[in-house]
Amino acid sequence: MPQIIDQIFVLLKHWLMGYIPALLQPVVSAILSVVPVLIAFPLLFAITTVLERKGLGRMQNRYGPNRVGPFGFLQPMADGIKSLTKEDIIPRTADHLVHLLAPVVIVIASFLVYAVLPIGRNMVIVNLNAGVLFFFAVGSMVELSVFMAGWSSRSKYSLLGAMRAIAQMISYEIPLVLASIVVIMAAGSLSTVTIVNLQATYTGIWPHWYVFTPWGLTGFVIFMIAATAESNRCPFDLPEGESEIIAGYYIEYSGFKFALFFLGEYLGMFATSAMAITLFLGGWAAPFSFLTWIPSYVWFFTKLLALIAVFIWIRGTLPRLRMDQLMNFAWKFMLPLSLINIFAAGVWHYMPAGISRWFVVTLIVALACILLSRGLRRNKWFHVRTYRFAS
Amino acid sequence: MDEQLKSELSRQGVVATSLQELYNWGRKSSLWPLNFGLACCAIEMIATTMARYDLARFGAEVFRPSPRQADLMIVAGTVTKKMAPQVVRLYNQMPEPKYVISMGACAISGGPFKQGYNVLKGIDRYIPVDVYIPGCPPRPEALIDAFLLLQKKIDEQYLTGPNRPRHLNADMPSEFVVPEFGEHDLEPTQNRDVWKVPLVNISIAGKNESGSD
Amino acid sequence: MSVLTETTVALSSDPTTDPNASQLLEVSMGPQHPSTHGVFRMDVALDGEQVVKLKPVFGYLHRNHEKIAESQNYLGCMPYTDRLDYICSITNNWAYALAVETLAGIKVPERAEYLRVITGELTRLQNHASLIGFLMQDMGTSGTPLMYAFREREKILDLFEALTGARMMCNYMRFGGCRVDAPAGWLQQTQKVIDAFPKFLDEFESLLRTNEILMARTQGVGRVSRELAINAGLTGPMARASGVNYDLRKVDSYGIYDRFSFRVPLGEFGDVYDRYMIRLLEMRESVEILKQAMRDIPSGPIMDPGTKIRGFRPKAGEAYGRIEAPKGELGFYLISDGTGNPYRFRVRPPSLINLTVLEDMCLGRNVADIVIILGSVDIVLGEVDR
Amino acid sequence: MLGQGILKGLIETARNFFGSYVNKDRLTTVQFPEERLPQIEATRDFPLLVYDGTDWQQGLRCVACLICEKACPPQCIFIEKSTDKKPDATGKPQFYPARFDIDISVCMSCQICVEVCPFDAIKMDVEFELSTTDRFGGLLLDKQQLAKSNEYYNRIHPTEAGAVDAALADERAKAEAKLRQAAEAKAAAAAATPPPPPAEKTVIQ
Amino acid sequence: MTNHSYLPILVLLIGGAGFAIGPLVLAWIWAKKYSPQKSGPSKNAVYECGLESSGDAWIKFKPGYYLYAIVFLIFDVEAVFLLPFAVAFGGFTAAQSIDMLVFLLLLVAGLVWACEKKILSWS
């Protein structure tokens, strides 16, 4: 029975496909696998915006939206209607075509990456054998659209935002890719499905998630930090840094175009989180072998929501970094650390299983962390000060 | 034939009303204010969004710093003559539909500073204001009250017909004259299309000559 | 004149001669900008993100305070002072009352002095708390520290409302005392708030004091040397962060401040972090003062019986009275010509004069820095432009 | 260690997040308009005119002395003094305001009018829900809108109103005593000489 | 892999585009039918904190930003080279892995060089 529930969507699709003429089968099959994604993730976007506002509210000792609809859950709908009926302003001097294309591109790019993300057992739109590569390749289109938006608006603040965005996003692209290489080394495949399948096995009750190795943990942390930066979330929200450059690259966007940017951003956040889950947290696999009766997609979305909660939590706490610190952090900490992490993963591979390789690899990674963080602090004052009092 | 047409019409009417309701509901439930404070009242405006009063409950905590994404301009504080062109320009740059709450005595009429040489006697000289909140500064509750009043006002607007609001009517302006700095005062000193002073008031004051002594 | 050397920024190449050099982006920050604390404006020229030119532009909230005061009587000026630095109205009242008292030689009764100290220090607490919240907001936190600060501020505002009737514009002090005595139970309520306040400070410190991002953002940013601080007339936490030991509560001992034991924290580097920390430490000292004042407050009258409120006409002459407002030295310079209205009413606004060094602090830094530097100066536009 | 301070901050926000479900101190929102904070007694918003008794026109304490109009810093009070006199609560004939307007779009709630009023006629109201869409009609309060009964005043500022009532009663008692004395004296005088025709002004109703 | 395994991606592309363009079209229809667009000189001017914008935003921007792009290009290409290596890593001999380590070291050398050249220090 659990298997049937687990595979209910797959079975449903197969059953439907039986009624479709063979000629149309590929197309209908494609549509049938795409449509759920097109429904589920925008829906998740809507729910997340409410949850984020409510969660932030709770962190700040208040309720958050609770009037619009039951418990405020119709808030995104109201926002949507309002955006839809809002006047659309394009600055006179702007590049009209690029200005129009930018939000479209960001949404398309954000949706495309879901093609390779396994949402549950046997539930992936397409199992590419270069899935991870596809993910990163398509994912970088987001940067393009952000730059298009900032540049085409021809406002000074949006230009600054675009410049910040492009510098930031390309800098964090590299640690993002390098952090995932360790997993690929261990799995020996670029296919996301294979990677998850490898992790969905158990020793006793414990799963084989890559996050439970020293290099996996390091890789996961690097990946998550880079993912935060890629999706322009706090504390890396410089491109839209409200207190500095007002609204950054989308300063001139109104109406639904602005909503599309929001949608694209959140979809990007979900996608990178989903990728982190796929690579390090066992994808749709249950955390303990005795919990496998819970459907795989439930696990996937649980993990996804948990990661989003962390994003929100961080947003509720931290101040923003400055541009130079951000770049230094990327190039002088994250990048070397991820290179060392690849080396550590190699060492792990060649050492015999046992406590000794745990010790050695942990040592390598920890040492690298400490040395690199020291390097970051080197020419700064950066200390908790004590103060004197006038007599 | 007649019956048919009638039912057809009423059906369309139902559709139109529910569309209007949905439209009004969407607009009133998602009023994003412009992140824009001028003076004292701005602090109370901030206090309204803070934990004790929590404007977010109405879905209005999304203070957008850019006018392009804002629906509501809360003119919170004294509008000086040096600032007035900027306020009007910001209002102009907001997309329709847009609303203005004039918060506090200064924004309504210049308030205690109205006799100052650099103080504009009310922002409604240049832009149309939807709701006025008296007070110096108004309590946060008063702002929420005004917010509810604005929601009520939006809820009562028609989607079509001659009574439809300004933003749905192609003949009504959506941007207003931005005053310019003159040698002594702003030029023009008020927008006569927006600001219609009742004639009676100065003549009332005229009666007072003997009494004021 | 060594302190006057302006900070110059070394451009990588001279944009006027080098055709390959990058062009400067001339941006105006403000008057409507999320972090200019009102309607302040800075005309900024940017090379990339580096600030190579910065000119502050004032006057967007110039409400003709001084001119209006000339046509008001001495009592009528009092509510206007509330609106100078609209976050701390009570200290403004105090400074003005002190100036008039100096001008007319009025003595203030004991209990009124204590009430002044209590309300004044509460004002300092709520000002510093909200300033730190705003500073964090400028630094990009999504409201949490500001919310916590305002949570505490509301408690203090409740006290103000119970005492004076208004949350922000208290209009509490009169020359020769205070307007009303504390109502029944007010002192107990205040004691509760004071006792709970250190808990909030602890929470605040654990939220952000040792935060690495905060330290990296603020340390070494916006430095002001001790000499420049004195020469540019910086006062308040701004000056003390630069190591200038100048606290009017100690220097002038106005009111009854010589009765309390408290310390004046001094910074060493004069950067944003120091200013932030000095304010945190000052809040702890304020709590100490409040505890002592609550312990010692006597009963008695709250108004000098010899002072007329209506038809108050001081003798011709002039007086300069100043106090240590939360933002620095707030002074009132009054000239009386013997009539019921002040002949000249001048406010010495700490915020405006603390901004003198803005340009020195900001040149060569980048956009993100100037926002927090401005935040750390703690300006209120009502006072800057008046 | 890098990240220690960040973790501390994260723990603090988490504490507040979870605390908001159990601790009232960590969820300080008062859900206006359904929930309201208890009225603070000293609260002031805009002025009101106190009247004694039930008829607002009869009982107004204001005698149109114009002191508040003069003292009002932003000059938002407008009074037109009556030409005739009406007896006040103590029966003494007084001028009354033929017109008493307060422009609350200018008023800055400074309470100076209250302080200077020698007749305890003008006091501060606590009503703040005055937002309106009508700028010229809604914000200029006239005599009728401003007049509030002494009971209402006692309800919103009990302590202050109690003191005022006591003082007024005292004054009234004194006035009555004086009146009685005068009446007695008059009676004594009347016993001696025939009464003169009553003056027009002393006729009560 | 058959050809039509890329078909779902195409469908997703169309679907995504529809998701983006659909509402925009809807909004356009709404604007046509009910809420007329009203453009104007002040409304369609570039926003700059409420002031009239002076000067152009499309200027010769600071080259520092582009340097990052170039460095990125180098590293990204190398990172792409690392991907096939990573896939094949399970079957590598120690000697091959050491070759790869040399490649990694080259990357590190490049990074160190860029650091030394101060390309990566933001001004």
Added chain:
Amino acid sequence: MNLEAIKSEIEANVPGCQLEIIPNTSPSAQHSLLVDSAHALTVASFLRDGATVRLDYCSNVTGIDWPVKEVSTKTKVKKIVDGVEKDVDEVVKTQTGGYLEAVYHLYSMEQRQGPVILRMRTEDRTDRVHLPSFTPLWRSADFQEREIFDLFGIIFDGHPDLRRLLMWEGFVDHPMRRDYVDPDDYEYEPTAHDEVLKRAREHQSAEGGL
């Protein structure tokens, strides 16, 4: 260190300067020192750097407008009228004011003393009145002098950046002068009296009456 001592010290160190102590009769007894504008800068720099005074901190800079005020005093004078000596009432009209003033409040942070109040007076009240700027000595005077330039119209020579501070560029008047006439915007004054009523009336008649 009282004002007399400072005065004599200055006179000893700055030759040729004309100083005058302006007494303050109010209970505050903050007397001030009137400096002639020709020597003001030297005096000020002595006050800042002189070892005994060290007024390193300039707190407040104020402009004051003193328009011409006629005070007529009646005195009885013996005069020979028609050859006879008589007591005649003579009205002596003394003019005071007619100048703008800049006042500096100086303190010493080092020696914790003050205030020492310096005053400077302009020649007249025209649009082009000059005073030396103290901004090169005390940076804190920077914005305050600009403000005085803006609102009172005193031109401070030697100020590095003398522009309007509060009013916009292109504004022609100096609004803090006592004879400034503010712009006519008295359209709606429902509670006007006194001065405001007069202005509203004037506006009404200018509009052609309502």
